[in-house]
Amino acid sequence: MKAFFRNVSPRRAVVDLWEVLGAPSEYRKLGLILAAMVTGGIFFVMSQQGGRGLPRPPEITYFPSFLEGRTDAEILAENKAATAKAKAEIAEEEARQERIRQLYRAVGDATGVETKKPYEEGKAEREAYQRKLDAARKAILDKHMIDNPVFDEATGKEQPGTQ
Known part of the structure; x- marks a missing residue:
């Protein structure tokens, strides 16, 4: 069980990311640009969906039978x-x-x-x-x-x- 948690620890993930980014590759810049575009595209689509704000306050309908001045x-x-x-x-x-x-x-x-x-x-x-x-x-x-x-x-x- 220790081996599993050692492989999925946040520290290990950061170290792995740093190694991948630091490794020389001819597609590194293209990969970073594509990853940024996909992530940005997802956030752009989410921002255009529009969220629901606070609910509208209820409309009050008064009974006409309670109006003053009726005989x-x-x-x-x-x-x-x-x-x-x-x-x-x-x-x-x-x-x-x-x-x-x-x-x-x-x-x-x-x-x-x-x-x-x-x-x-x-x-x-x-x-x-x-x-x-x-x-x-x-x-x-x-x-x-x-x-x-x-x-x-x-x-x-x-x-x-x-x-």
Whole structure:
């Protein structure tokens, strides 16, 4: 093992380089020029690649619902629009799922598999889950909602004489 480390020591490498450079040869200058050109070419190509600097700072998007100066009516209108959009998306997804269920029923009917009972059981399970979800949501709302005498929810207008 000592012989291996003796041959690969940094001191030995420097001595070998000095002997090669000092030895007379007609190709020594050409070899040095070619070696310098290859090394320089590698560094030139690396320098032209361009590195990535620091990452750009994140762009902050502020919620428009937190802007000051909005009236309660504007907030309520935006909430109703968002709720309507969310309900429409849920209804669209449910319609898509129902189309898939009908396709499965058609395949089951065509192959002689009983489909009515599993379909009705699944429908009952979905309805029970939805009732449970609605009850949980109502409980959360009842727990956290407060009466607002300033704003009449039915008309969407502020009560007279509150400002």
